[in-house]
Amino acid sequence: MNKVLISVAPVSATDKIIDPVKIAKDVIACSKAGAAMVHLHVRDFEGNLTSDMTVLEETLRLIRKESDIIIEVSTGGISNLTIQERCAPLYSDLVEACSLNVGSTNLGKAVYCNPIDEVEYCVQKLLKMKKTPEVEVFEIGHIYAMKELMAKYTFCDPVLFSIVLGHKGEAPATPEALTAMISMIPKETLWGITHANRTDFSIVAAALGLGASTVRIGFEDSKYLDADTVVDTNLPLVQKTVRLLRAMDKEPLTPKEARKVFHI
Numbered sequence: 150m151n152k153v154l155i156s157v158a159p160v161s162a163t164d165k166i167i168d169p170v171k172i173a174k175d176v177i178a179c180s181k182a183g184a185a186m187v188h189l190h191v192r193d194f195e196g197n198l199t200s201d202m203t204v205l206e207e208t209l210r211l212i213r214k215e216s217d218i219i220i221e222v223s224t225g226g227i228s229n230l231t232i233q234e235r236c237a238p239l240y241s242d243l244v245e246a247c248s249l250n251v252g253s254t255n256l257g258k259a260v261y262c263n264p265i266d267e268v269e270y271c272v273q274k275l276l277k278m279k280k281t282p283e284v285e286v287f288e289i290g291h292i293y294a295m296k297e298l299m300a301k302y303t304f305c306d307p308v309l310f311s312i313v314l315g316h317k318g319e320a321p322a323t324p325e326a327l328t329a330m331i332s333m334i335p336k337e338t339l340w341g342i343t344h345a346n347r348t349d350f351s352i353v354a355a356a357l358g359l360g361a362s363t364v365r366i367g368f369e370d371s372k373y374l375d376a377d378t379v380v381d382t383n384l385p386l387v388q389k390t391v392r393l394l395r396a397m398d399k400e401p402l403t404p405k406e407a408r409k410v411f412h413i
Contacts, residue, residue, distance in 0.1 A: 150410075314330075
């Protein structure tokens with residue numbers, strides 16, 4: 150496939166002011182530049198993870214007024230929320246896809262807890278509400294866990310994995326780790342790349358060369374355009390990703406095309 154889904158994750162986990170108007174404006178600009186999906190978390194006005202969808206739904210309504218970008222909302226993030234509270238976005242008509250976290254890992258000094266009984270609760274609700282999952286895998290063991298879940302539950306075809314590299318305490322952002330993770334991904338599925346704490350596009354480029362179907366870019370993972378440049382909106386990150394794709398004789402998927410490819 151010579152077309153790739155660009156997903157923009159526009160909000161940093163450290164942001165303490167959540168402005169729906171500002172976020173929506175940024176996302177709409179990114180959509181016009183080539184992003185086909187937006188990845189957001191359920192946060193309150195102070196940036197705290199919450200089960201209250203009020204602020205997020207205001208943001209999503211503003212986005213939807215001017216863009217047909219695919220709306221994906223996380224069911225994860227480090228917090229004290231219960232799995233029931235984390236699944237709040239599954240019940241929103243504005244949400245089309247959701248992240249699925251299938252195992253625990255260290256992220257910096259925190260432990261990102263995803264015990265298997267909670268994972269299965271999320272899977273059951275996700276399938277019931279017909280939301281397309283993006284399976285975030287931080288370690289090879291997460292891929293194996295998802296293989297077991299695929300044998301137990303009927304997921305949409307193809308299942309989409311997102312290989313996440315670069316957090317302290319998880320798989321590093323190296324070519325060796327990337328190729329090891331890719332080698333474990335089931336052949337009948339698709340996969341993409343998320344590079345946390347990125348300062349350049351080398352791992353993104355490597356993933357694209359090895360067949361990535363999606364690239365996530367945005368402030369949730371990094372504000373670096375290059376090693377010397379930090380940007381103040383997500384638009385330049387999307388624009389650079391589009392240039393990279395075209396330099397590799399690839400094109401960004403439109404939201405309409407992406408919905409067809411990933412059965413959203």
